[in-house]
Amino acid sequence: MSAATTVEDILGREALSALRRPIAQSSGLPGAAYTSDEFFRLEQKRLFPRTWMCIAFASDVPQPGNAIPLMAAGIPIILVRDRKGDIRVFHNVCRHRAAMIVTKPCQGLKQFTCPYHAWAYDLDGRLKAVPYFDGTKDGHSKLPLDLSKLGLVPVRAAVWHHWVFINLDGNAAPFAEHVRPLDDLINGADLSATRIGHREDWEWRGNWKMQNDNWETYHHIWVHKNVFTKMSDDLDLKTGEPIAEPIPLGTVVTLKRRGDQDFYPSAGNLPLIPFPEGKKRVRCTSVVFPNMTLTLQSDHLASVIADPLAADRTISKMGYFFVGDAATDPAFAAQRQRTLARWLGPTGQIGDRGGIRSQDMEIWEQQQIARRSPVADQIVFSPVWEKNVHHFQNMVVDVMSAPSNH
Numbered sequence: 001m002s003a004a005t006t007v008e009d010i011l012g013r014e015a016l017s018a019l020r021r022p023i024a025q026s027s028g029l030p031g032a033a034y035t036s037d038e039f040f041r042l043e044q045k046r047l048f049p050r051t052w053m054c055i056a057f058a059s060d061v062p063q064p065g066n067a068i069p070l071m072a073a074g075i076p077i078i079l080v081r082d083r084k085g086d087i088r089v090f091h092n093v094c095r096h097r098a099a100m101i102v103t104k105p106c107q108g109l110k111q112f113t114c115p116y117h118a119w120a121y122d123l124d125g126r127l128k129a130v131p132y133f134d135g136t137k138d139g140h141s142k143l144p145l146d147l148s149k150l151g152l153v154p155v156r157a158a159v160w161h162h163w164v165f166i167n168l169d170g171n172a173a174p175f176a177e178h179v180r181p182l183d184d185l186i187n188g189a190d191l192s193a194t195r196i197g198h199r200e201d202w203e204w205r206g207n208w209k210m211q212n213d214n215w216e217t218y219h220h221i222w223v224h225k226n227v228f229t230k231m232s233d234d235l236d237l238k239t240g241e242p243i244a245e246p247i248p249l250g251t252v253v254t255l256k257r258r259g260d261q262d263f264y265p266s267a268g269n270l271p272l273i274p275f276p277e278g279k280k281r282v283r284c285t286s287v288v289f290p291n292m293t294l295t296l297q298s299d300h301l302a303s304v305i306a307d308p309l310a311a312d313r314t315i316s317k318m319g320y321f322f323v324g325d326a327a328t329d330p331a332f333a334a335q336r337q338r339t340l341a342r343w344l345g346p347t348g349q350i351g352d353r354g355g356i357r358s359q360d361m362e363i364w365e366q367q368q369i370a371r372r373s374p375v376a377d378q379i380v381f382s383p384v385w386e387k388n389v390h391h392f393q394n395m396v397v398d399v400m401s402a403p404s405n406h
């Protein structure tokens with residue numbers, strides 16, 4: 001890929017203008033956006049670094065001294081909870097000769113020690129020791145080495161409730177603006193009352209964008225037959241409108257239930273997520289551009305962070321959150337299990353096609369194969385159900401086509 005490669009070079013001008021037309025006349029992203037390695041590399045360069053990508057759940061580093069290595073847009077980073085308990089993100093690259101500092105999940109760290117020549121960094125990134133660098137024990141008494149300039153390089157990061165986001169190029173709008181549509185949408189839901197109850201990663205053979213292309217309820221009664229049993233679960237047969245209204249809101253797309261029902265009935269008497277006095281409970285399921293999803297039911301949160309590994313491989317990092325002790329108390333184990341079984345299937349395995357997640361992934365894996373066909377360049381959207389998909393796909397190409405802002 002040359003430096004000058006653009007989205008238009010890969011997808012063609014015609015495909016971009018077809019995507020940008022009003023939904024009823026538009027055609028969706030062509031197959032190459034899902035199958036081409038070149039497009040995947042362009043996303044790593046011109047999509048993820050420019051926005052706020054979600055990289056982890058805060059609970060992935062629960063205690064001070066916990067650190068994990070991650071890849072974000074092809075770049076190695078460290079997620080750490082420092083000694084004060086604050087989450088920090090650094091480039092996982094030693095300032096001496098670019099060894100990787102953290103290579104596996106760690107606990108009880110007091111400092112980072114580079115495995116190559118033992119340069120040591122505090123968990124807040126400051127370089128503390130460069131042993132024998134200049135032949136002396138402290139490594140910098142003979143040579144004028146300014147340790148204060150050689151700390152680990154921080155990545156711009158934001159923690160929103162249970163989620164950690166990063167902006168790799170440092171130029172995105174403030175995170176609060178990025179997440180504001182979701183903040184407004186959830187109407188004060190007290191997410192801080194929820195705690196992690198289940199965490200799991202599933203790898204599947206498809207492009208990460210399929211997760212967000214799936215933010216419609218049109219497929220419910222065919223793909224999730226065991227949960228959504230009749231069309232009237234998802235469509236108001238009198239008005240012809242979906243019961244979960246698709247609402248594109250800039251950096252967020254959502255499906256918001258119109259009535260007082262959850263997406264599906266809850267699994268028992270789990271405690272409800274609190275809302276402030278006088279504020280109406282909201283049920284919605286949203287994508288925060290580009291790669292995080294959050295489903296807000298009455299009694300739990302279900303979230304997925306898509307971790308794109310290749311054009312045709314993605315890890316879904318899944319987190320399920322319940323209110324207070326209901327997240328961990330054995331007294332609620334059966335109810336949690338019933339809730340999780342809806343999402344993950346009765347066995348909780350990716351091959352178990354009985355859960356909402358695994359049923360969706362099966363479709364996406366097959367869609368990934370179909371996307372190789374030239375016929376897959378012609379995609380038709382339903383203006384009733386698929387506004388979110390049209391919006392998301394336009395956002396992908398808009399971000400990637402924007403002029404460089406630095």
Ligand code: FES
Pocket residue numbers: 094095096097098099114115116117118119
């Ligand atoms: S590369 Fe890290 S100490 Fe040498």
Ligand SMILES: [Fe+2]
Pocket residue numbers: 214219220223224356360
């Ligand atoms: Fe689905």
